[in-house]
Amino acid sequence: MSAPPYSYSYIFKYIIIGDMGVGKSCLLHQFTEKKFMSDCPHTIGVEFGTRIIEVCGQQIKLQIWDTAGQERFRAVTRSYYRGAAGALMVYDTTRRSTYNHLSSWLTDTRNLTNSSTVIFLIGNKSDLKDQRDVAYEEAKQFADENGLMFVEASAKTGDNVEEAFVETAKKIFQRIQDGRLDLNATESGVQHKPSQPGRTTLTDQSPKNTCTC
């Protein structure tokens, strides 16, 4: 129950979006737990994940919103985009339809977030090579045309998962330093927290037996 004894300087809000069954929750689970959950129940509404990463010497806490993927749920999930600093847009490399819907996800993201939001495109299930339905080049081209960062990843093997989350954070951090992302804007998706070393550590650390020999 106790909070990890970390201190961090920033909180970045991420949102993971994409069609149902593309593996959004699995990507999140792989990122936060470093494990593949072969049978995770589908998300209803929204679920949350968190992890602290280090970017450019700064401890950054990612607050990740993992949304339900069904098209009709968008009526509900649209309210979750607000104030996201990063949006991970996921499609399934083995199901073309999920790729075809990207443009509508992109429209939503652009409309519902601010201009400084970093959008990262992830082609999930890259381990299923023989079932591939969307070519890398094609997706890469789509990403380039729309100015998105792009990677093919696999929540199963963990391939590129870490990279996707961390690269997004780097980009956001870069934007903060460039001044493109205004920390004081209400919906920047970034909270600056001065580190409070010791405060959490003191309260949360339970006295452990120390070995004297």
Place this chain on the structure above:
Amino acid sequence: MNGLLVNSYGCSYDYNLKSEFEEPEPCLKRIKKSHYYTWPRRQKFSKKRKVSQIIHQIKLERAISEIDLKFENSKNICNYLNHECFNRNVSKTEKKNYCFRKYHIKLTPTNLEKTTEKVSLTENNIERKISATNNENRNNAKNIPSDEIFFNENKLGIIRILKNWKLGSDNNSKNYQGNSYAYSDSRSSVSSINTVNENDNSSSCSDVSFSTSKMLKNYEHQNKIISSSHLIHLQRPESLPPKPIVEQIKHQKEYEKMVNDLKKKEREGDIRQKKKNDDRLKEEERLTQATRMWLSEILPNWCQMKNNKKTQNLWWNGLPPRVRGKVWSLSIGNTLNITKEKYLTCVKKSKDILKTGSKDSLQMNENYEHSVELIRLDISRTFPHLCIFQQGGPYYEVLHSLLGAYVCYQPEIGYVQGMSFIAAVLLLNMEELDAFICFANMLNKPCHKAFYSLDVQKMRHYYLAYSDLLRVNIYDLYKHVNETCLSPDLYLVDWVYTLFSKSMNLDLACRIWDLIVRDGENFIFRAALGIMHLSKNELLKMDFLRAAQYLTKLPDDICPNRLFKSISCIRMNNGLFTFEDLLNNYAELIN
């Protein structure tokens, strides 16, 4: 042989199903290395056997109680093991011995009693030991009748583990099974409970003696001394320089403190365990009586009895699983007048759509027949831990056709994620047709209709009315969630769509369902407020993220009685306004 301080710490070496002996791990890690101990030498082989059998019995007891403890809070032994073993890259031999090796044998109260005994290992002492152990165990068996239940459960648990030992070769698993019986049987003979598996007795006995004698040989080979109760030898081996007296006293004191602490801990654990057993027995007793009552009195006279106060009370305390489906079905009713024919037609239609595709319906507005194609993606992701809805599982097809039929029955709603959880819970409690009838009727009620047709406006009215009640009932929590920006929709969406079945323990969710069918949909929000009430203290300490995570994945060990006590504290009105009034007010206000 030296005078020995007998102590039961010594026996924490890996307990191995295979009789291969391994070097005993230096006993309890809690004991400092400077407390030297050795194993007493055995003189006669015939005694060895008796002694070793006692050791074995004690170890069995411990191993089993250890597993008990291990899984006290874990619902699913198999999952645990599968998860533990197969997620790691363990070698084959490791896997083979994993199950019991994992659970080091630790102290039990019985053995703690012996820690202060001083026993020199003469024949008399051994005999005394044997009879003492037997008496003790007999007494234990008398005092704790529920022991038997536990024993059976453990046995089942072990067998379940073995059945799930998918990766092990057939030979291995056979071996394990044999040995697991050996475990249970020796335990049953120890505690004089000869309940099960008399058939396996002979083989298990031979197993036991075989393994122990082999162990002893190994010990002898290593010139170590063994005793019935695992000794700590305070005299240091000659090869080492003598311990200063101050240090010796200090160690002795530390050692005594450790023993006392452990004793205390064990005693507390014991009391807790006993209480748990008693509670469980009481609950079982209650359920048996309730089942009898429901079957013999209430169900035959449903119409007269259902509103009766006694019935309502019985209902509040949870429906027995045996009558749950029936009561739900009667209580939900069938205002939509769905017939078997209608259901079958819908199933057929959905299958046709799946085969041919739904080209024309795609163009139509307000028709979600094509959503039948999405169902497939969610079935195996419905209660995956139950392993019955996945492809090839016993309920895959049924759940698929039920949801497919619903899409064709209500094309203006179609399939919406979350439905599969409701349908699955119904299927777990009743037959397919009844489940469909209940499903369609439940979703026809205003709240679910609003949510499943994704009427965002109406959903908002529910959140607002809920927030009002949260303010009225638990003001400080209301303030806290407002401050942390934890809006109710973040968790209510999940709770309402799946009626709690996804975010909490299924048994408890079913108990909430009992009352949702009894009191109507408003109970969803009452239960939600009850959960908030129960977790108030925890939530007040949490920030946005942790609270959101907590609420979307509620802890597995919520105590049903406490939750229902919290729920009973919840008022469903704000002054003169009932929940419906609040909903209507917001509907008017916003429109």
